[in-house]
């Protein structure tokens with residue numbers, strides 16, 4: 001494990017610490033997504049191993065969200081998705097979630113009327129959101145009982161001290177962490193993080209990156225999409241780069257940073273943005 005001495009160094013485990021031959025916990029093979037005539041993903045094959053943080057990056061419109069939508073069962077696709085070795089094609093999104101595929105969304109997804117602990121209870125309570133809301137709306141002074149599973153995740157994510165607060169009382173960075181904690185509370189094997197740094201300052205984003213270590217330590221595989229290159233470069237082990245729906249590069253952050261095809265894809269995207277603004 002890395003032993004960082006300053007904030008600039010990655011705190012997640014080094015690639016060499018991940019068993020090279022560990023079977024992927026998430027694997028897609030030839031995944032393609034079409035919206036009418038638009039090919040949002042073409043033949044995308046990626047893998048995430050247990051305890052590995054994999055980044056999926058690419059210019060705007062490259063197909064990152066479409067990929068996550070397909071993997072989580074929110075968009076139709078051709079090709080195949082395996083979770084812990086099992087093919088999950090054809091399963092609806094809730095069944096994929098139950099099987100251990102957890103997702104966080106770009107937009108805030110926490111219930112502001114509920115405490116942090118209650119937000120986590122939503123995913124572990126067999127009665128679901130209805131049962132939690134009935135309890136909470138019925139209460140006057142006493143808080144809902146915190147289950148052992150939620151207490152465990154709160155401890156792991158160091159959120160125990162804010163368990164009784166409502167999200168609006170927390171910094172945006174902590175709110176994001178609560179979102180991830182909630183995803184993990186549902187016994188996640190894989191976490192798909194869609195732009196977790198959106199809206200965060202660069203120091204909050206780095207803080208968020210450091211918090212990923214706890215999930216890595218538990219062997220959870222993470223696929224992270226973000227435009228924040230400091231977060232991506234410092235806190236991932238491996239990266240896949242999408243452009244126009246296809247993977248154009250794969251490698252560790254240092255390799256990707258110097259890859260001519262990647263540089264050209266980003267420059268091309270910037271140039272066409274500029275042409276759009278000036279055209």
Ligand SMILES: Nc1ncnc2c1ncn2[C@@H]1O[C@H](COP(=O)(O)OP(=O)(O)OP(=O)(O)O)[C@@H](O)[C@H]1O
Nearest residue numbers: 035038039040058059060061062063064065066067
């Ligand atoms: N529901 C949809 N219907 C039709 N086209 C869509 C739909 N969703 C996405 N697309 C198109 O698919 C392509 C990929 O979009 P997607 O949102 O997956 O890219 P992205 O990499 O996530 O972009 P960004 O970084 O801007 O979020 C784009 O051309 C987009 O316009």
